[in-house]
Amino acid sequence: MSLAGSSDVRGALASAPGGKVTPPRRARRGSGRRVKRWNFDRVTLFIVFLGLPLAIFLIFVISPFIQAAWYALTNFGGFSPTYQFTGPANFIKLLGDQGVLNAFLNNVILALVVPIVTIAIALAFASAVTVAGPSIGPIRGIRGSSFYRVVSFFPYVIPAIIIGIVWSGVLDPSHGILNAVLTSLGLPFDDFAWLGDPATARISLIFVMVWAFVGFYMVLFVASIKSVPAEIYEAARLDGASRMRMTFSITIPQIRDSIQTAYVYLGITALDAYVYAQGLTTSGPATTQVVPQKILLNLFHNGQAGYASAIGVASALVTLLFALVVFSIARAARGRDEGRA
Numbered sequence: 001m002s003l004a005g006s007s008d009v010r011g012a013l014a015s016a017p018g019g020k021v022t023p024p025r026r027a028r029r030g031s032g033r034r035v036k037r038w039n040f041d042r043v044t045l046f047i048v049f050l051g052l053p054l055a056i057f058l059i060f061v062i063s064p065f066i067q068a069a070w071y072a073l074t075n076f077g078g079f080s081p082t083y084q085f086t087g088p089a090n091f092i093k094l095l096g097d098q099g100v101l102n103a104f105l106n107n108v109i110l111a112l113v114v115p116i117v118t119i120a121i122a123l124a125f126a127s128a129v130t131v132a133g134p135s136i137g138p139i140r141g142i143r144g145s146s147f148y149r150v151v152s153f154f155p156y157v158i159p160a161i162i163i164g165i166v167w168s169g170v171l172d173p174s175h176g177i178l179n180a181v182l183t184s185l186g187l188p189f190d191d192f193a194w195l196g197d198p199a200t201a202r203i204s205l206i207f208v209m210v211w212a213f214v215g216f217y218m219v220l221f222v223a224s225i226k227s228v229p230a231e232i233y234e235a236a237r238l239d240g241a242s243r244m245r246m247t248f249s250i251t252i253p254q255i256r257d258s259i260q261t262a263y264v265y266l267g268i269t270a271l272d273a274y275v276y277a278q279g280l281t282t283s284g285p286a287t288t289q290v291v292p293q294k295i296l297l298n299l300f301h302n303g304q305a306g307y308a309s310a311i312g313v314a315s316a317l318v319t320l321l322f323a324l325v326v327f328s329i330a331r332a333a334r335g336r337d338e339g340r341a
Contacts, residue, residue, distance in 0.1 A: 065316065071309040078305030090310035100311055103291045104318065106202070107271045110290075111322060113206055115266035118213045119259060125152060125214070126221035127247050131233055149222065152215035160212065164279015167208045171195055171280075195281045195288070202287040209276050213269075217262050224255035260330045264323055271319050291315045 072090055076083040094100055128142055129149055142148075155163065170177050171194040182189040194200050228250070236246050252259065274292035281288055291311060299308035 065313075068309040069313050071306050072313045074306045076306040076309070077303050078299060078308075079303065083306065086306070090307045091314070093307060094310055094314060099286070099289070100291070100294050102286050103289050103294045104315075106287060106289060107273060107291050107315075108318075109202070110206065110209070110270035110273050111267040114209050114213075114270040115263045117206070118210045118217060118266055119262055121210065122214050122217035122262075123221055123247075123252070123259070125218045126225055127243075127251055129218075130222055130225045131246065131251070132243055149219065152218050154215065155212050156216040158212075160275040161279045163208065163212050164276050167204075167211075168195065168280045171204055195284050198285040198287045201281070201285045205273070205277060205280060205288050208280060209270065209273065212276070213266060217266070220258060220262060221255060224258040225251060228254045256330070256334070260326065264326050267322050267326065268319055271315070271322060 071083075073085060073087055074083045075086050075089075125148070129146075131140075132142055169175075173179060173191045173193040173196065176194075178194070179189050179192055182192075194204050232250055232254075233246060236250060241249070272292060273290045277284075277288050277290045277293060292315075295308045295311050295315075298304045298311065
């Protein structure tokens with residue numbers, strides 16, 4: 001700016017009403033950003049993309065949970081409009097109900113075993129179809145990887161209840177194909193009750209759930225591995241790193257967020273597991289009974305809606321605690337790695 005221009009500006013400021021120097025509007029605001037005004041388009045955008053989803057979440061998620069928490073403090077029977085406030089009596093009863101505690105234990109075991117086994121198998125398959133190909137040439141998966149990817153995804157598109165019913169037929173002691181095949185091989189499995197024996201019923205339930213989930217999480221890990229630059233694998237291969245070394249030193253650290261997300265979703269599903277347990281066996285041994293079955297039993301068979309609500313609230317708190325523990329462990333591990341770096 002020239003000196004003449006500067007003097008003109010000072011003169012204009014000095015000639016302001018009252019002799020006071022009034023700074024320009026933009027200088028007075030400091031940031032120089034324009035204030036956005038609320039118009040019809042902006043209000044509509046907020047209503048459709050923020051207000052409507054929030055209203056649906058409050059009505060269909062938060063409101064039923066608050067209602068269930070209230071019923072858990074009463075002796076509500078589910079059908080009579082009259083009930084009394086009983087305080088923590090239902091939760092005290094829950095702590096002494098061995099059947100419900102066993103169901104919680106079963107769900108916790110499923111939440112610990114199913115995610116680990118599923119993620120390990122899915123990660124092995126994903127590595128095989130992406131980076132486990134020939135050692136010469138560009139980084140690629142094994143031959144026919146596209147076919148394996150499509151076939152492995154098939155179980156996930158089948159409804160869970162259908163999976164449970166089909167596998168209950170396969171594991172049937174009298175007419176199941178599994179016992180027929182094992183017997184034809186000379187093994188003593190004639191009329192063996194896979195879902196009736198407590199020692200094998202839980203293993204069978206875990207196997208069916210893993211079989212149902214492996215394909216989806218394999219595809220998820222394949223997409224994550226594809227996002228890792230191929231140059232990293234090529235440099236590791238030139239340094240003489242083995243397939244196992246590249247998996248633990250490159251693949252897993254690079255897709256850690258996807259693994260964490262998979263573990264949380266699998267754990268939450270395992271903390272439910274109602275459809276698979278009900279589809280495999282309606283009234284199987286105690287090792288296959290899960291919490292949702294106990295909720296429905298007390299709600300519809302025993303007419304104790306208040307007690308069923310207490311079980312549901314406890315199950316929701318266990319699920320939230322599980323997610324909190326997983327995220328805390330992942331955050332601590334990430335912070336330790338960053339500290340080493």
